[in-house]
Amino acid sequence: MKNEIVIAGFGGQGILFSGKVMVYAGMMDGHQVSWLPSYGPEMRGGTANCSVIISDSPIGSPIVNDPEILIAMNLPSLDKFEDAIVPNGVAFIDSTLITRKVAREDVKSFYIPSTQMANDNGMTGLANMIMLGKVIREVPGFELDSIIAAIKKVVPARKAEMLEKNIKAVEMGYNYEG
Amino acid sequence: MAEKVLMKGNEALAEAAMRAGCRFFFGYPITPQTEVAAYMAKHMRKNGGTYLQAESEIAAINMVLGAASAGQRVLTSSSSPGISLKSEGISYLAGSDLPAVIINIQRGGPGLGGIQPSQSDYFQATRGLGHGDFHVIVVAPSTVQEMVNLTYDAFDMADLYRMPVMILGDGILGQMMEPAEFPTESSRKLPAKDWATTGTKGERKKNIVNSLYLDPAELERTNFERYERYEKIKATEQKAECFMTEDADIVVVAYGAAARVAKNAVLAARDAGIKVGIVRPITLWPYPSDTLKEVAKTAKAFLSVELSMGQMVEDIKLSIDCAKPVYLCNRTGGMVMKPDEVLAKIKEISGGLK
Amino acid sequence: MAVVFDRPKALSKVSTHYCPGCTHGIIHRLVAEVLDELNLTDRTVGVAPVGCSVMAYNYFECDMVEAPHGRAPAVATGLRRALPEGIVFTYQGDGDLAAIGTAETVHAATRGENITVIFVNNAIYGMTGGQMAPTTLPNQITQTTPFGRDVKLDGYPVRVCEMLSTLTGTAYAERVAVNNVKNVNAAKKAIKKAFTYQTQGKGFSIVEVVSSCPTNWGLSPVKALEWLEDNMLPYYPLGVYKDIGEEENK
Structure with missing residues (x-):
């Protein structure tokens, strides 16, 4: 297996966190993994993205220039990365915040109104996990159980009340038909 | 070996340092290494050690000098502009024969430069990390695991x-x-650190940690002695990893993150039928010249892949006595090349060889 | 026969390189006497500066570290943190402490770093041959103020004890002088208090010693002491600028 993923959106949307959950799950499943964030002064409000690689062979460059999977959580992110997606790649779009469609015809696209779903269900701030749920549903190689186990690892103990919410959000995305 | 944990490189450096017995950290915030300090701040005092945020990089390196004089394992961490400020203290550490570990998580320069990844402090680290005749050992990890292992060894x-x-x-x-x-x-x-200034406790003559020698003959002698030690280090501590070099016509030389990008390109070039391999220096001083010399017996050309303006090319040429052509594929200022750029360069060189 | 005068044990049995009439010798002796009397020498590490006292590591019979110019308080911080049972002092001149090392001085003080600073203020750079110091007086002639220090262009002298006494972390700051017997005795008392405070973990202590530089002032040793009294003491009044021990006793 080899998945090269870019997750992109605003700072504060939990972009880096959902990437971290993915690599933790990949590591616990015995894969090679790497996670590389964009970094800089735009801690909040600017753009954020991270490169995630999950592979069965040693990982060379941790930079994903041409993602097989793009998770885009705002319009600038889709604009920036759409052309980079490999042919026959997959795009997951937060359709609450991105009103346009993916123009590429050689990319399989899923539209999830994750920000709206999060807000409607008292899960503001967990649109990232709803997106993640949909990704593991659609992309072979990810298991729901592994992701849930990873969330248990990654959510700090002092935020125990967030654990259930995160898991619920992933499940909501996983079960979203669309 | 314990269970695998997922960590940022910066955090892994800090954790490894503590596990290697380092109980003193003095630093000053600078992107992109601040996680080292943050991790230390979180854990060092709980582990019975000292974490101190100094008023400047200059103060931090001198606190390192103090704790090292007392015989303690001590660490400081910074990024390029901060290392320039530390270079005074590093020269004094070298001149006083003090052990210390200094992390440089490089960013683009010169001047304030940028904050994105770079390897443009190569000359500074391997040639001139301060005034005077001296070297520091420079290790260049390429994975988070190697950051851990090399920290112990550092x-x-x-x-x-x-x-x-x-x-x-x-x-x-x-x-x-x-x-x-x-x-x-x-x-x-x-x-044993019998030279440390810990107080005589009435049990020995006083120790002096010093780099001042007003008698030039004495200063020359200490420098000669230090360079004899450097020769021994050159003979025993060179370290490099070879990948697919046995039959390689073209040998890519790259370290750190650039080596990872280059590896993708090498694998792609092999798929295209080009005989190419990588020598990845793990020590930059001493430079793994012996490995390059050996590889140069069969290789036809070398390619330095680096995130700087060809700073490593010199060391490759010196290692192989300019016996083979040395090419350059580089980006700088915080830009990172794509594997395709390296692949194109490999193909270009390969075309010229035929 | 009773010994009435002897070399302190904490002072090495070597001749110093200081110029005739220089007061560094007196100040070295006072520090050494205090280390003897408080029985601290065996657990003390001294930090020498860059300046005339750069070779102080040869003169004190305790472990010594030679610091880069101005960095003695930072070096002392590293030592002090690494030696919880130790005693750490710096011995610094005016250029070292109040020019190139101002940041290190101020921040060691504000951290309340539990060290003792012996600050020798003679209003001039001695080792490099008599240039303007941060404490050079207005109108004072030096090699780099050949027409006298013009405060409009060269700035004003720094009053270190006054400055450091404003910091919460400073436990004790006193200015003394070594121009006569009475002042020398007072200087020793101050140095003793500073080291005592360190043994009690009270924090940062500094004793500023107003002293002379006959060579670079171009005066005989006796005239230099007179010049000190007439010119330096009005600008640098002697006295206690901060003493948390006194405040605690109130």
Whole structure:
């Protein structure tokens, strides 16, 4: 297996966190993994993205220039990365915040109104996990159980009340038909 | 070996340092290495050690000098502009024969430069990390696991050779997360620190930690002695990893994060039928010249892949006595080449060879 | 026969390189006497500066570290943190402490770093041959103020004890002088208090010693002491600027 993923959106949307959950799950499943964030002064409000690689062979460059999977959580992110997606790649779009469609015809696209779903269900701030749920549903190689186990690892103990919410959000995305 | 944990490179460096017995950290915030300090701040005092945020990089390196004088394992960490400020203190550490470990998570320069990953402090680290005749050992990890392993070894080499050791990383390695596991202890046999200024306790003559020699003959002698030690280090501590070099016509030379990008390109070039391999220097001083010399017996051309303006080309040429052409594929200022750019260069060189 | 005068044990049995009439010798002796009397020498590490006292590591019979110019308080911080049972002092001149090392001085003080600073203020750079110091007086002639220090262009002298006494972390700051017997005795008392405070973990202590530089002032040793009294003491009044021990006793 080899998945090269870019997750992109605003700072504060939990972009880096959902990437971290993915690599933790990949590591616990015995894969090679790497996670590389964009970094800089735009801690909040600017753009954020991270490169995630999950592979069965040693990982060379941790930079994903041409993602097989793009998770885009705002319009600038889709604009920036759409052309980079490999042919026959997959795009997951937060359709609450991105009103346009993916123009590429050689990319399989899923539209999830994750920000709206999060807000409607008292899960503001967990649109990232709803997106993640949909990704593991659609992309072979990810298991729901592994992701849930990873969330248990990654959510700090002092935020125990967030654990259930995160898991619920992933499940909501996983079960979203669309 | 314990369970694998997922950590940022910067955090792994800090954790490894503590596990290697470092109980003193003095630093000053600078992107992209701040996680080292943050991790230390969180854990060092709980572990019975000292974490102190100094008023400047200059103060931090001198606090390092103080704690090292007292015989303690001590670490400081910074990024390029901060290392320039530390270079005064590093020269004094070298001149006083003090062990210490210095991390440089490089960013683009010169001047304030940028904050994105770079390898443009290569000359500074390997040639001129301060005034005077001296070297520091420079290790260049390429994975988070290697950041862990080399941190243990950096402290050991510092103590063994009584000199500063620099861990030279970059923003990619510092910021990325990979699984790592932590060895339980280091393996080298180390001498007692009977030179340390800990108070005589009435049991010995006083110790002096000093780099001042007003008598030029005496200063020359200490420099000669130090360079004899450097020769020994050159003979025993060179380290490099070879990948697919046995039959390689073209040998890529790259370290740190650039080596990872280059590896993707090498694998792609092999798929295209080009005989190419990589020598990845793990020590930058001493430079792994012996490995390059050996490889140069069969290789037809070398390609330096680096995130700087060809700074490593000199060391490759010196290592092989300019016996083969040395090409350059580089980006700088915080830009990172794509594997395709390296692949194109490999193909170009390969075309010229036929 | 009773010994009435002897070399302190904490002072090495070597001749110093200081110029005739220089007061560094007196100040070295006072520090050494205090280390003897408080029985601290065996657990003390001294930090020498860059300046005339750069070779102080040869003169004190305790472990010594030679610091880069101005960095003695930072070096002392590293030592002090690494030696919880130790005693750490710096011995610094005016250029070292109040020019190139101002940041290190101020921040060691504000951290309340538990060290003792012996600050020798003679209003001039001695080792490099008599240039303007941060404490050079207005109109004072030096090699780099050949027409006298013009405060409009060269700035004003720094009053270190006054400055550091504003910091919460400073436990004790006193200015003394070594121009006569009475002042020398007072200087020793101050140095003793500073080291005593360190043994009690009270924090940062500094004793500023107003002293002379006959060579670079171009005066005989006796005239230099007179010049000190007439010119330096009005600008640098002697006295206690901060003493948390006194405040605690109130």
